[in-house]
Amino acid sequence: MELNTLKPAAGAKHAKRRVGRGIGSGLGKTAGRGHKGQKSRSGGYHKVGFEGGQMPLQRRLPKRGFKSQSLKYNAEVTLSDLQALGAAEVDLLTLKAAGLVPELAKKVKVIKTGELTLAVKLTNVGATAGAKEAIEAAGGSLA
Known part of the structure; x- marks a missing residue:
């Protein structure tokens, strides 16, 4: 087998449909566009949403x-x-001042990633179930 002898499998390639090439092609005369109207004309169509x-x-x-x-x-x-x-003691303002939370933030939630050994009291700060356990285990609380 050589590169110059390679061929696609039989039936894998088929001739492209030739539109408007005479009556014998089955798509002569109007070329499958029907009769008259905007959609039959070349360049004749409309934008999306046009009614x-x-x-x-x-x-x-x-x-x-x-x-x-x-x-x-x-x-x-x-x-x-x-x-x-x-x-x-940690609240939203403390976290904003420390730069841990963006200025536009309205709500903060603590997630369980890393370790916590300090007893921290959280006010108006949410926490996931795992984070809540870790905070309470370290002697902290959520308010």
Whole structure:
């Protein structure tokens, strides 16, 4: 077998349909486009959502409602972050001041990643079930 003798398997390649090449092709005359009308013409079509001049649906419906993503911004803090912080009492403002949480954050949740040996009292800060166990085991509490 040589590179110049390679051929595709029998039936793997088939001739491309030749449109508008005479009556014998089965797609002569109108070339499968039917008779007259916008869709039969070359270059004749419309943009997505066009309804023939009727007011499009996206313009007929009223525009209302919007929820800013920045307002429901949730942040995460790990147990190792709390350990490194070294504060006895932690709340949202403390975490923002330490730079552990973005300024836009509205809610904070502690996740169980790393170790915690300090007794930390959390106020208005959520925690996962595993993180809550780890905090209470270290002598801390959630309020």
